[in-house]
Amino acid sequence: MADEERKNWRRRLKVPKSANKGEIITIKTMAEHVMEPGVRRDPETGVIYPKKIIDTVICRFNGMQIYRSQWYSGVSANPFMSFKMKAITSGLVEVEWVDDYGQSSYKKAVLVVYDNDGKEILPIKIDNINSSKDIM
């Protein structure tokens, strides 16, 4: 039983480590989850398994929401999803899975974006004079 419960919490996220500026990258996500639709019965006892699905999947880049999807019971078990993102600056990619019961789990990855000259584009501009000044 403990192993079955633990299966519902395995998440996978695949983001390319580096990209050029303006490139469109694909993000692949996979959650190991039963996605119980609430219709299936136990063959011996006839009791309906209660519904338990992943409701929403949110993708954030540097804390800003760039993509969201809402799922119903029609999505298959162990749901795989891949979507696109435009690489502008390097930063943190976070994907969050929210359950039907409100339980959430997330996974994060770092994306590094290079300029045409081969320099890294940082999300924060750093002045040489005033180093504490941050401009997005």
Place this chain on the structure above:
Amino acid sequence: MDVRLNMNINNKSYSRRKVFSFVSGFFIALCSKSTLAEFKAGQPFRDRFQTYRQTFRIEPDPEEAQRIVKNIIKGREIRENLISLKAPDIAENGNTVPINFSVNCSMQKKDFPKTVHILVLDNPFPEIAKFYFTPFSGEASVSIRIRMRTSSNIVAIAEMADGTVGETKSYVDVTIGACS
């Protein structure tokens, strides 16, 4: 988001008459609402069953699905060649049918899809997923795996930010259906 009924009534704090009057009034309001504005509202009809933990096996109703599609489009003109849907012609297992859609647009100001709906018309619960995009996602294309009970049409509807709508269909033959 979903509409969920939360009835938290403490019987101890209220008198019986008060509780009865409240409950009866609530049901009258519910009935009148459901009869008057059942299908006019944007909330699809079958979505109400989805909020329960135990949903009983009900038979698919394509007319309901058509009503849901009607509620999404709302009489707007359908743009051609806006959204393209890739799905297999024959799916052996209905539990995992891989599909992929992409929207033809430059993801600039007001030329991006706000929401993309995916529906399977012969499923008991035809709504499968909604996708919300922003201009930061450089291309509106998503691939996902879905469940299908019988062989039927998959419908993808894209609602753009400026209010225009695109729609495509593709027919999939399913040999062994899923139980959703």
